[in-house]
Amino acid sequence: MARTAILNVMVQAATKAGRSLVRDFGEVENLQVSRKGPGDFVSAADRKAEEIVRSELTKARPTYGLVMEEGGVIEGTDGQHRWHVDPLDGTTNFLHSVPIFATSIALERQGQIVAAVIYNPVMDELYTAERGRGAYLNDRRLRVAGRTELPDMLIGTGLPFIGKGDHGRALKELRFVMPEVAGVRRCGAAALDLAWVAAGRFDAYWEHGLNSWDIAAGLLMVKEAGGYVSDMAGKDRMLETGDVIAGNETAHKQVLELLKRASA
Ligand code: IPD
Ligand code: CA
Ligand code: CA
Ligand code: CA
Numbered sequence: 001m002a003r004t005a006i007l008n009v010m011v012q013a014a015t016k017a018g019r020s021l022v023r024d025f026g027e028v029e030n031l032q033v034s035r036k037g038p039g040d041f042v043s044a045a046d047r048k049a050e051e052i053v054r055s056e057l058t059k060a061r062p063t064y065g066l067v068m069e070e071g072g073v074i075e076g077t078d079g080q081h082r083w084h085v086d087p088l089d090g091t092t093n094f095l096h097s098v099p100i101f102a103t104s105i106a107l108e109r110q111g112q113i114v115a116a117v118i119y120n121p122v123m124d125e126l127y128t129a130e131r132g133r134g135a136y137l138n139d140r141r142l143r144v145a146g147r148t149e150l151p152d153m154l155i156g157t158g159l160p161f162i163g164k165g166d167h168g169r170a171l172k173e174l175r176f177v178m179p180e181v182a183g184v185r186r187c188g189a190a191a192l193d194l195a196w197v198a199a200g201r202f203d204a205y206w207e208h209g210l211n212s213w214d215i216a217a218g219l220l221m222v223k224e225a226g227g228y229v230s231d232m233a234g235k236d237r238m239l240e241t242g243d244v245i246a247g248n249e250t251a252h253k254q255v256l257e258l259l260k261r262a263s264a
Pocket of ligand 2: 040091
């Protein structure tokens with residue numbers, strides 16, 4: 001399906017940022033790295049990529065607002081639209097030369113996410129979605145996995161790092177999920193975790209404590225690939241709570257059930 005003009009703007013911004021990330025990835029030891037908090041790093045690569053995305057998006061749509069991980073919130077004058085931007089999702093991977101990271105951009109219109117781009121420049125994988133128009137990996141239409149039995153399923157998750165989140169809860173959840181499934185993966189980039197659910201690589205994925213820039217694009221990707229997304233209460237409040245569970249219909253339901261049991 002031909003991309004709309006707005007999706008083309010987002011693709012242009014993400015691929016340009018991706019090229020900058022790949023250049024910096026080759027020189028990772030020379031990057032200036034600082035710590036926003038314990039275990040929470042930011043580098044010149046994040047900032048450069050964010051500036052590229054911000055400038056491309058603002059050039060095309062000067063009145064839209066922005067919610068950016070590094071630059072914070074810029075209110076738009078149009079009041080209807082805003083972008084959610086994670087210039088480098090997977091910073092810790094990036095800084096350790098692990099090639100699992102991406103740029104994630106979502107467009108919110110009147111409170112709804114309507115377009116999404118996630119780009120992993122190392123694998124040259126471009127994930128795109130528009131509300132009602134499906135999700136794609138490069139030119140291939142995406143569909144969530146069809147597995148229905150927990151013992152066949154590969155499940156992604158995110159684990160809290162030093163200074164963040166509830167480590168006891170994470171271990172308890174793993175204790176409930178691990179014995180039931182084929183495998184659990186912690187890949188270190190929430191946007192890609194969701195894109196991989198959309199692509200049918202992961203049957204389901206869950207994580208707590210995320211921000212809109214981590215998940216806004218990925219949530220639309222999963223929905224447009226025919227998947228289900230909710231918070232841990234089964235509600236459509238992922239952007240408010242920061243908690244996400246995503247998967248095909250049965251995977252979503254069964255993993256949600258396991259997580260509820262873990263929290264009982
Ligand atoms: C992080 C990644 C990670 C998730 C963290 C996020 P960042 O984003 O998505 O997988 O577990 O909660 O903060 O900082 O690399 O953009
Ligand atoms: Ca970060
Ligand atoms: Ca992120
Ligand atoms: Ca980031």
